[in-house]
Amino acid sequence: MAQTEQTGPPGAHPSPSPSMAEGGYIYADDSVRKKYYRRLKRALTIGILLAYLIPITILTLYFNHKFSESVRESASLHLAAVTENQRNSIALYMQKRIVNVFNLFHPKDFNLTPIQDEMDYYLANLVRADAGFVDIGFINPDGIQIGYSGPYPHLLNKDYSQEDWYVALTTHPQSYIVTDLYLGLRRMPHFTIGVKQLIDGAYYVIRTSLDPDNLHAYLTTTSHGKRVDGFLINRAGQYQAVDADFGQLLSQAVFIPPMDRQSDVTEIAFNGQTMLLSYTWLKEVPWCLVMWQPRDVAFREMERIRVSMVTGSAILVFMLMVVIWLIVNRVIRWTEYVEHDRAELKTQLYHTHKLVAVGQLAGGVAHEINNPLAIIASEAGLIRDMLDERLGLECTPETIIKELDEIDKAVYRAKSITMKILSFVRRTDPKLVPCDIRQLLEDVVTGVKEQEFSVSNITVERDYDPNTPELMLDPDLMRQVFLNLINNASDAVGEGGSITLRTRMEDGWVRVSVADTGVGMDAEQVQKVFMPFFTTKEVGKGTGLGLSISQNIVEGFGGRIEVESRPGVGSVFTVVLPTSS
Known part of the structure; x- marks a missing residue:
């Protein structure tokens, strides 16, 4: 195709400017420009906020999850530590109580048939050690409780030989036993500590009962932490020591x-x-020791920290949003100012390119205008001769009017040429109107280029799709694009060449092709064809700006320019425009 003037890679899109509306279309309405920048500001603000907030949100969720795990683990470790401490306390408590009972066997005056005063004395000693002791009994080898002190005197002389705990204590090697909580002969919940001593080949047993409420009180007074409570359960899942609000002794526990x-x-x-x-x-x-605490109490302090962290993060995010909004607002204002100046420069560049094109056409235009001027001069001379009586020419009003009509035709022809030149050169603001692409091509070909093609013997072929729709375009800008492409084509083909103008509809796009039979371009030249100041023409015959400007104009309408070229065969430049904005 034609020798080129401009570039930038085919299909590249210019940056948004005040001369482009959304979708890329050039506009003249300032309200549309403001709407575009409002949408740009909103999109930029949202985009930047998302770029910051998404990672912050992900990190916040991640650290919140880790924090929650840490809170649970910390609370669990704290309660586990309390439980272990309580287990050691209970172990020590039980060992002391067992030792207290064992010590009753060792006084020098210990009597195997104790009297009531002695039993009362033993119980008083135990109560001084722990108020939880309820009573005490001394059982002989036959299993008969021969000594007793406590609130249930009817237990004196009771037979314990068949009691499970007594059988287990006397038949197993262990020297003491602590029973589960049971009602026993007194029909009151209690548990028994029994110790045995081998005397003269027979086992004597001292048993004592402990109040489970006292044991539970011991649990709560030695607990650590807010609202930490505990209970004891046996292997069958029955409460051995428990707060009355949580359960009843010997009832089934809520947790086993x-x-x-x-x-x-x-x-x-x-x-x-x-x-x-x-x-x-x-x-x-x-038994199993269970310590419990309401989860909201266990997590309360950590939750306060979490709330503080979330509040701080929210304040940080808000401040970040304000800063981003201020920055984006300032950048958009600066961009509007820069793009306004850029649009002015581009408009001046388009106008300058028009003037360059007019200069290139000056020779053809001069020849074109000379023809009607020659006719006017000839007709004016003929009228003078007709008015000269010496020449004897017919001089009637009818013949003079006939010659004046020829002068009028020549004047109107010259006026038409100058109007076309002025319409091309005139600097106007972009204005979108319905345009027939075929008519715009004809305006260029049959106007100022017609005589040039005739002199250079260049053939122009037309292949227009009759179904080509009208498009919303600026006619002056599109004439400038087509004139640049046709100029390049005519420079490439030289004398005797051929240029083909073609329009087609494809998938909602109008394709306008300008093909030539010129020298063509290689692949490297095609890659550079839209670069500013790149040209394949001889020095002094091209500015290298035509195709770059044309590309910007077409992209401003939401289209693109495609190039196909082969050296020695020719080139095809195709303007692709959308059918609707």
């Missing part, structure tokens, strides 16, 4: 820990609350 795990921390629901539980099995007795 697995026996295959020594200790663990878990959660349960109780009375509409979630409880954090920690449990551990005791060694001295077959």
Whole structure:
């Protein structure tokens, strides 16, 4: 195709400017420009905010998740530590109580048939050690309780030989036993500590009862942490020591820990609350110690920290949004100012290119105008001769009017040429109107270029699609594009060449092709064809701006310019325009 004037890679899009509306179309309405920048500001603000907020949100969620895990782990570790401490306290408590009972066998004056005063003395000593002791009994080898002191005197001389705990104590090697909570002969919940001593080949047993409420009170007074409470359960899952608000002694516990795990921390629901539980099995007795705490209480301090973190993050995000909005607002204002100046420069460049094109056409225009001027001069001379009586020419009003008509025709022809030149050169603001692409091509070919083609013997062929629709374009700008492409084509073909103008409809796009049979271009030249100041013409015959300007104009209408060229065969420049904005 034609020798080129401009470039930038085919299909490249210019940056938005005040001369482009959304979708790329050139506009003249200032309200549309403002609307475009409002949308640009909104899109830029949202885009930047998302770019900052998405990572912040992801990190916040991640650290919140980790923080929640840390809170749970911290609360669990704290409660587990409290439980372990309580287990050690209970172990020590039970060991002391067992030792207290064992010590009763060792006084020098210990009597195997104690009298009532002695039994009362023994009980008083035990109560001084721990108020939880309820009573005391001395059982002979036959299993008969021959000594008793306490609030249930009817237990004196009771037979314990068939009691499970007594049988287990006397038949196993262990020297003491702590029973589960049971009602027993007194029909009151209690648990028994029994110790045996081998005397003269027979086992004597001292048994004492302990109040479970006292044991529970010991649990709560030695607990650590806010609203931390605990209870004891046996292997059957029955309460051995418990707060009355949480359960009843010997009733089934709300939580039964697995026996295959020594200790663990878990959660349960109780009375509409979630409880954090920690449990551990005791060694001295077959019981499990369970410490519990409301989860909201366990997490309260950490939740305060979480709220502070979330509040701080929210304030940071708000400040970030304000800063981003201020920055974007300033950048958009600066961009509007820069693009306004850029649009002015581009308009001046378009106008300058028009003037360059007019200069290139000056020779053809001069010849074109000379023809009607010659006719006017000839007709004026003929009228003078007709008015000269010496020449004897016919001089009637009819013959003079006939010659004046020829002068009028020549004047109108010259006027038409000058009007076409002025319409091309005149600097106007972009204005979108319905345009027939075929007519715009004809305006260029049959106007100022017609005589040039005739002199250079260049053939112009037309292949127009009759279904080509009208497009919303600025006619002056599109004539400038087509004139530049046709000028390049005529320079490329030289004398005797051929230029083909073609329009086609394809998938909602109008394709306008200008093909020539000229020298063509190689692949490297095609890559540079839209670069500013690149030209294949001889020095002094091209500015290298025509195609770059044409590309910007076409892209401003939402289209593009495609190039196909082969050396020695010719080139095809195709303007592709959307059928609707």
